[in-house]
Amino acid sequence: MPKSSTKPFKRGDHVSWNSEAGRVRGHILRVHTEDVDYKGYIHHASPDDPQYEIRSDKTDHVALHKRRALRLLKS
Template identity: 40%
Template sequence: MPDKTFKAGDRVKWDHRQGTTTGKVIKKVTSETHIKGHKVAASPDNPEYIVESARTGARAAHKPSELKKA
């Protein structure tokens, strides 16, 4: 599987319990951080992306494997 990389502003989609959501990448995270009270255990070898839902404006962290270009 090719390495999935995204940049800020990229339109992406991801699946969750209620279906598929679309939104945009806010930033790539490569160090431990917190979002909405949850720890994001990102590192340079295990980055995550902060994404913002187009529908609700909510932000969440996702692993690259969970995201697809929209």
């Protein structure tokens, strides 16, 4: 895995991830560095392993994902 893949993402980055419906693209809204309760589920996060809150480009659906599930897209 390339070294750049461990670089943290920041708010506004355009990323993609796999979902049941296929590859999804969206922009990062927030970076959570502490556990966050989202839709009744606790998503575990820390400064070393944050959760990224992302809004889908197509549906406006908001999802939370860890760094390892995301791929940075070129603008």
